[in-house]
Amino acid sequence: MLECYFLTNLILAHMQKNYLIIGGSTGIGLAIVKRLVEQGHNVFVLSRTKGQLEDHPLITHVAADVLQESLPVDHLPDTLHGLAYCPGSIVLKPFRALKTTQFLEDFEINLLGAVKAIQAVLKKLQQADQSSILLFSTVAVGKGMPFHASIAAAKGAVEGLTRSLAAELAPGIRVNCIAPSLTDTPLAGKLLSSAEKKEAAGARFPLKRVGEPQDVANLATYLLGEESSWMSGQVIGLDGGQSTLAS
Numbered sequence: 001m002l003e004c005y006f007l008t009n010l011i012l013a014h015m016q017k018n019y020l021i022i023g024g025s026t027g028i029g030l031a032i033v034k035r036l037v038e039q040g041h042n043v044f045v046l047s048r049t050k051g052q053l054e055d056h057p058l059i060t061h062v063a064a065d066v067l068q069e070s071l072p073v074d075h076l077p078d079t080l081h082g083l084a085y086c087p088g089s090i091v092l093k094p095f096r097a098l099k100t101t102q103f104l105e106d107f108e109i110n111l112l113g114a115v116k117a118i119q120a121v122l123k124k125l126q127q128a129d130q131s132s133i134l135l136f137s138t139v140a141v142g143k144g145m146p147f148h149a150s151i152a153a154a155k156g157a158v159e160g161l162t163r164s165l166a167a168e169l170a171p172g173i174r175v176n177c178i179a180p181s182l183t184d185t186p187l188a189g190k191l192l193s194s195a196e197k198k199e200a201a202g203a204r205f206p207l208k209r210v211g212e213p214q215d216v217a218n219l220a221t222y223l224l225g226e227e228s229s230w231m232s233g234q235v236i237g238l239d240g241g242q243s244t245l246a247s
C-alpha cells in the first residue's frame, strides 16, 4: 500500500511541469493559470500586481514590469516547460488620430515585451526535453478592421516573430500564437462595460457571443502541453467564426 502511494507520487512529480505565465493576474492569462493549476502544474506568474490571482500552493507570483526592468529570473526554476506572454493593448482610433508614439507603445508592450521575456528565459526552456512558447495576436491582423492600424501592426510583428522563432528553436522549443477576437477581460472592459454592450457585440459574431477567457485558456493549455507536440509556427484564429464566416 505504502509502495503504491510512493509510486503514485513519483509518477505525479514526473508529470508535473513548470510554466511561466507573463500577465497571468487577470483576463486570459489568469484563466490559463487556473487551468494549469487544475492539471497539477507549478505556475509562476509575472505581472506588476497580483490582480485577481488567488493564493495557492502551486502558484508563485513574481512582481515585475516587463517593460521597466530586467526580468527577475532568479525567482524561477532552472527548467521551464512553457511560457505564455499575455500583456497586450487595445487602442482603437482613426488612423488620422494615431500618433507615432501610440504605434511605439503598442509595439513595445506587444512585441518587445515578448522578445525580452523569451530572451530572459530561453536557457530555462532549453533545459526541458520539450517546451512551448505561446504568444497572442488579434483577429485584426488576418482581417482588416477600421481603427485597428496600430494594434494590427504590432500584432502582425508578433505573428512574424512566432513563425521565425518556431523555425529557429525547433525541435526542442515549439512556438505558436493565438489570434483572438473580442474576449471579456479587463483589457476589453470599455467595449463590454454593460450587459447590453456585451450582447450587442456578441450579436455581430457568427457564433453569436463574444469570447470568454476560458475559451482561450482551453486552446492555450493545449498549445502549452504535450498534446500539441507536433505543432509549431501556427497562428490560430479563435474568434467566434469572425475571421472566416459571413455573419
Ligand SMILES: NC(=O)c1ccc[n+]([C@@H]2O[C@H](COP(=O)([O-])OP(=O)(O)OC[C@H]3O[C@@H](n4cnc5c(N)ncnc54)[C@H](OP(=O)(O)O)[C@@H]3O)[C@@H](O)[C@H]2O)c1
Residues within 6 Å of the ligand: 022, 023, 024, 025, 026, 027, 028, 029, 046, 047, 048, 049, 050, 051, 064, 065, 066, 067, 085, 086, 087, 088, 089, 090, 136, 137, 138, 139, 179, 180, 181, 182, 183, 184, 185, 186, 187, 188
Ligand atoms: N481581450 C480581448 O478582447 C483580446 C482580443 C484580441 C487579442 N487579445 C490579446 O490577448 C492577450 C491577453 O489579453 P487580456 O484581454 O487577457 O489582457 P488583460 O486582461 O489586460 O491582462 C493582461 C495581463 O498582463 C499584465 N501586464 C500588463 N502590462 C504588463 C507589464 N508591463 N508588465 C507585466 N505584466 C503586465 C497584467 O497584469 P498587471 O496589470 O498586474 O501588470 C495582466 O495580468 C493580449 O496580448 C491581448 O492583446 C485580447
